[in-house]
Amino acid sequence: MWKKSSILLLLLVGASWAFVPDDPEFTFFGSDGPVEVAKRFLDRIKRSVDSKDVAVISGLFNPGFEFKGCKGDYNKAKVVGILSHLPAGTPFSMTLQSAVTLGTVQIKYSVSVSGFGPSSIIAEFILNIHDQQLQSGSIPACQHLMGFFRNFVASTPEEQVKAFLDRMKAAITSRDSSALLNLFQFDFKFIGCKATYDRDQSVAMFMEIPEEAHLDYKFKAVQDLGDSIKAIVIAEGLKATIHVEFEFVLSKKDQKIEKASMICPKPDIRAFMGQEDSPMEVAQKFLDRMKKSVDSQDVAVISGLFNPGFEFKGCRGTHNKEQVVGFLSHLNSDNFHMTLKSAVSLETDQLKYTVAISRFGPRETIAEFILNIHGQQLQSGNVPACQRKGFARTLGSRTPPKWLVCEQTASSFVDAMRATIKSQDEKKIGALFSDKFRLHGYQVVSKLSHLMPNTDFHFFMISNKCLPNNEIEIVIRGSAFGYRYLEVSLVFSQTMNVLVRAERNKCPNRPTRALTGGVVNDNPMEVAQKFLDRIKRSVDSRDVAVISGLFNPGFEFKGCKGNYNKVKVVGHLSHLPAGTPFSMTLQSAITLRTDQIKYSVSVSGFGPSPIIAEFILNIHDQQLQSGSIPACQHLMGFFRNVASSTPAEQVKAFLDRMKAAITSRDSPALLNLFQPNFKFIGCKATYDRDQSVAMFMEIPEEAHLDYKFKSVQDIGDSIEAVVIAEGLKATIHVEFEFVLSKKDQKIEKASMVCPKRRRLFQLVNPAKVGIKGKIDNFLDELTKDIETGNAILIGTHFDEGFEYEGMKGTYNKRQLVGILSRLPHNHQFSFKLHKIGPLQKDNEVDIGVTVTGLGPAPFETSFVLDTRIFSLKSGKYLKNEKGSVHRVFSGEVRKPLGRAEEMVHDFLDRVTKATASKIYEEISGLFEDSFVFKGCRGKYTKEQAIKILCQLPPGTKFTINLMEVNDQESTIKYTVQIIGMGEVDMQVEFVLNKNSQKLVSGGIPLCQDSQLDSNSIAEQFLAKMRPVVDSGDAAKLASFFADDFMFTKCDGKDESKDAVIGLIGKSPFSVSLNFVSSKFLSDRHIELFVDISAGFLGTWRTVFLLDFTENVLVRGKLLSC
Structure with missing residues (x-):
């Protein structure tokens, strides 16, 4: 509808007809009534379902869509999964019964669905006019569900098995792990050809089936066993094997599988190596899909053909995904013909194919494309031999005017120049200018590539025009090199793609204003x-x-x-009708x-x-x-609903929006749910708006999010709510409290309700155990929680206002918990109670404790313990047994390890002073030129590390606690705890060169799970494995492989763990492992690609399955033979 109704041409930007004020006299609503709109949408549903394309069908439904049937509710993913796998030729039809407008943005329509059985089914739906998507649906009067809905309710054994398999297929297709888990009984076991798997392991295997796999099944036998049904089916579309035959028992009572097994065929090597289709077949299938997508002229469908970073290099320039999709969506498909010429495999997941594109000019145009096989999306394309009238020239329904080409080129070049200068790379900056370029004799490249930090340097384009000889004049204005106002005319050569000359313009006669913040001369x-x-x-x-x-x-x-x-x-x-x-x-x-x-x-x-x-x-x-629009008249739609709804309804609407934003991975929409000064107080730290959104975006896509209200309270201009969130895998129980503004429907602040564990001493009979026994139990539990490294558990033992007095400073709860949660795992430590003081007021007692294992010698400390809730309120360092100061809590460093620890101590003093001085030379002197720091988010060079330290706010108070020193031949490897330099305390390792007294490298050995990407985990694993491979030590090497590890060779045969270790140990050549790529497959597995090299024998691309929770390889397969 929106394509035909010019009401969409809104405002200065024409963003949407919804921008138009709700004036009843506003007659430009369009001539179509609700009946016509509903009929057109039903036609679109019919075409979409016939296409069997998941992306097309998915576009019919809002992310929060829910269908309320007679036997339960079904979300968007389940409905799309079922609709995209309807058997071919299903004779269903939909007849519109009625349609009415609900407000200004919705239509409610009723349809009669027939063709599934002896009687029709009446269903109602709510359609959003703007998005042209269904928001909800229901069956007002539930009848004997036939046809489509019979998938959910079946009677005969065959029908029940078919309905179950359809549910399973929909869950796999929609990647809904929660729905998949619910298909199996709790004690379910799957007997495979090589091992037996429980429910969780089986679901994990199903989730590893590629998204593009076209799943289907055939019945072989169905037998009624009374309370259960036994079935044998043949599954198709699983690329791992050609022939997969399953036998399972389905419970009639709960419609879940009790047990299952695989009927193991002889392996087909060709299928196992993923070679069912030849490159030509894969490419031709994709071209067929492209033809259908272009015929649909649906932007969303066509967009699904291309990777977000897609670029096409044509004869007239490079075109991104948006431009190509825009062109194809307006193309007359009768003039679009592609003939496949050739196709070859490039890598395990890429295909390069060549096509001849005809009827765009007097002769064919040859173009090449790179296709990602797994994602079924084009990554790039080009015209190898550019002809004057080819495909690239047609990216636009007409040749753009010359002024537009100049404006596009100038704008792109200015953006590229700004980014290049910001990089401070002299070589890249030099490439912007011709060799003869001069500006008043200045060495422009040298000046631009050596800007001092915080230099006031910015510019923007104010005009451009086409010149003869394929040149463009670009006038830029800004401040640089000490000039508060600078205007320069640049001449850009489109032939050479560089700046060829420039001239500084004279300042205008009228008074100028400073450009330091960007105020321009024009009013x-x-x-x-x-x-x-x-x-x-x-x-x-x-x-x-x-x-x-x-x-x-x-x-x-x-x-x-x-x-x-x-x-x-x-x-x-970009789609406004001509002549608006x-x-x-x-x-x-x-x-x-x-x-x-x-x-x-x-x-x-x-x-x-x-x-x-x-x-x-x-x-x-x-x-x-x-x-x-400052004056919105007669507030309608969403704002009217908000004004008239109850607090509970407003909170529910808000949580639905949040859930939809998280599910759709829409970070801008998520950011817009929080006020700018929003703060989230967690159990470990406080987070601002951006950090909170980043945490939400790290929730796994397969997580099934839901919530339950605990309380809602109206507090005037805001609403205070407490909800329990479910489906967040990070914790078992997550309870949130937040304040929602009624005015802008955004969260003002939020906090997590951190549960305290029931402690061991609370389970002990008080009659049998005195105060000493309770305190001993408390210290034992504290010790066990410290061993876990879980900061939340450790924190439950300390009062919120807890402070610990060390020899050189005071530590609050966050700092001390940070130290205790990041202690090396090989430290054996204990707390021994040796003194209990008298019970004070408020049930507080002073206790004396000897701490062993946190330093070179045991030391004594005292705590104030609240015996009502058994929580430490304060603590104080006393002394250690040798009379020296303990290095973890005091910050002091003596010489128990000799010269190495003293050297590190002196170096840390230099670090502290240099960081406080903010002097570039002093900070630079701390690092070798080749210094690299491996953080949880990537690698940082020396210059990047210096920049981070220089940008620390003045007066930043941080503490460096020396925890471990390892003296090596020419270097010292040491571990420190850094507190106060960021939101989260860090345990960091560094390598110090003894001779130069500079850092060689650094890294964070224990990144939190939420911070780690798959590449970081994989590279850390290989870094530990490489020296063991070099040593050939079979016993140590065995610790990197699971006991049931199997490796598949080129001939399809599997080698056991022992055989693989034996081959590595006996190799006459040095074996090297080179990381290629990785990706998460589940919440515990990573697919890891490695190049294995062995001298002159060659290199082999290999894929492994890494269990990063156990740090072992569980499967391997040779890809290049």
Whole structure:
């Protein structure tokens, strides 16, 4: 509908017809009533279901869609899974019964679904007019469900087995691990050809089936056993094998599998190596899918053909995914013909194919593409031999005007130049200029590549124009090299792709204003008017890339009916019907800050009266940051619902939005749910808005999120709620408390309710155990929790206001818990109670404890213990048995390890002083030039490490606790605990060169699970394994492999763990393991690709399955033979 209704041409940016004020006299609503809209949507449903394309069918439903049937509720994933696997030729039809408008954004329609049985089924659905997606559905009067719904309710054994297998297929297709787990009884066992698997292991194997696998099954036998049904089926579409035959027993009572086994066929080597289809067959299937997608002219469907980073290098330039999708979605498919010429495999997951594209010119155009086999998406494309009239030239329904080409090229070059200068790479900066380039005699490349830190250097393009000889004049303005105002005319050669000359423009005669923050010389009205002219030209071009350049990536427009991000606005603007008679008249413009202008425009041509809209323009980037309609009339839709709904309804609506944002991995939408100054108080630390969103984005995609209300309280302008979240794998029980603003429907603050464990001493009979026994139990439990390294458990033993007095400072609860939770795992330590003081007021008691294993010698400390809740309130260091200061708690370093520890102590003093001084030379002197730090998020060079230290806020108080020193030949490896340098305390390892007294390398050995990516885990594993492989020590090597490890060779035969270890140990050549890539397969497994080299014999690409919870390899397979 939105393609035909010009109401979508909204405002200055035409983002959505929902931007239009809700004026009853606004007649430009369109001539289509609810019945016509519903009929068109039913036609789209029919086409989508017929296509069997998951992406197309998925586009019919809102992420939060739910269908309430007679036997339960079904979410979007389940419904899409079933619809995409309906048997071919199912004679179903839908007849519209009624359709009515609900408010201004929804239509409620009723349909009669027939063709599944003797009687039809009446169902109701809610359709969102804007998104053209179903929000919900239901069966008002549940009848004897036939056909489609018979999948959920079956009577005969055959029907029950079929319904069960359809549910399983839908769960696998939708990657719903929770739904899959619910298909098996708790004590389920699967007997495979090589091992027996429990319920969790079986589900994990199903989740490893590739998403593109086309699953299907055939019945072989079904037998009624009374309370159960025994079935034998043949499964197809599993790429691991050609022939998979299963036998299972299904319980009639709970419709879950009791047990199952595989009927093991002889292995087919060709199928096992993943070679069922030849490269030509794979490529041809993809071309067939591309033809269907282009025929649909559906942007979402066509977009699914391309990887987000896709680029096509044509004869007239490089085109990104957005541009190519925009072109294909407007293409007459009768003029789109591709003939496959060749296809070859490049890697295990890539295919390179060549096609001839005809009827775009007098002769065929040959193009090459790279296809990712697993993702079934194109990664890149190019025209090897560019012809004058080829495919690349047609990326646009007409040849763009010359001024537009110049503007696009200039804008792209300025962006690239800004990023290149920021990199401070002299070689890359030099590539921007021709050898003869000069500007008033300056050595421009040298100046630009040696900018001092925090130098005031910024610029933006103010104009451009085409010149003869394929050149473009680009005028930039900014501040640099001490000039507060600088305007330069650059000449860019499109032939050589470099700047060939430049000239500094004279300053205007009128007074100039400082450019340090970005205030330009033109007054705000002039700047705004120039930008409006640019908007007009860009929208007229219909070019997605040009229009996209008008908006900041975080752009958001707040209309009367909802908010619209950059993608939605650009999508609408690039598809406006030709001849739309809208105009924009500038009303006012004022400078907000040194780099922003707020302007107001009157937009007319959409209805009987103009619309007033406001926008914020960034002067430097010349991009819109936000927009809104100040006076939204007759607040309708979402805002009206919020105003009239109860606190509980508002909280539920908010949590549904949050759940949808997390499920769809939409980080901008998630960010918009929190106020800018939002703080989340967790059990371990406090997090701001960005950090909280990052944590939500790390929730596994397969997690089945849900929540339960515990309490909701109306507190005036806000609502206070306590909810219990389920489906978060990080913890068993997660309870949150948050405050929701009624005004903007965003969270103001939130906290986690951290449960305290029931302690051992509470289970002991008080009549039999006195105070000493209770304290001993308390110390034993504290010791066990410290051994786990779990900061949450350790923290439950300390009062929130806990403080510990060391010899050189005081530690709060967070700092001490951080130290205790990151102690090396090989430390054997204990707490021995040797003194109990008299019971004080408030049931507090002083206890004396001897601590062993936390330092070179035992030491004494005292604590104040609250005996009511058994929580430590404070502590104080006393002395150790040798009279020396303990290094962990005191911060002091003596010489129990000799010269090495003294050397590290002196070096740490230098680190502290240099960091406090902020002097570049002193900080630089701490590192070797080749220094590399391996963090949880990646690697950092010497320059990056210096930058981080230089940017620490002045007065940052941090503590470095020396924990371990390992003296080596020419270096010293030491471990420290760093407290106060970030939100989370860190245990870090460094290697110090004895001679140069500089750091060689560093790293964080124990990253928290939530911080680790698969590559970090895999590389750490290989780093530990390599020296053992070099040594040939079979006993040590065995610890890297699971007991049932199997390795598949090129001939399809499997080798056991012992055989593999024997081969490595007996190899006459040095064996090297080179990391290639990795990815998570489940919450405990990583697929790890490694190149194994053995002297001149060659290199073999190998894939392993790594269990990173046990740190062992469980499976291996040779890929290159």
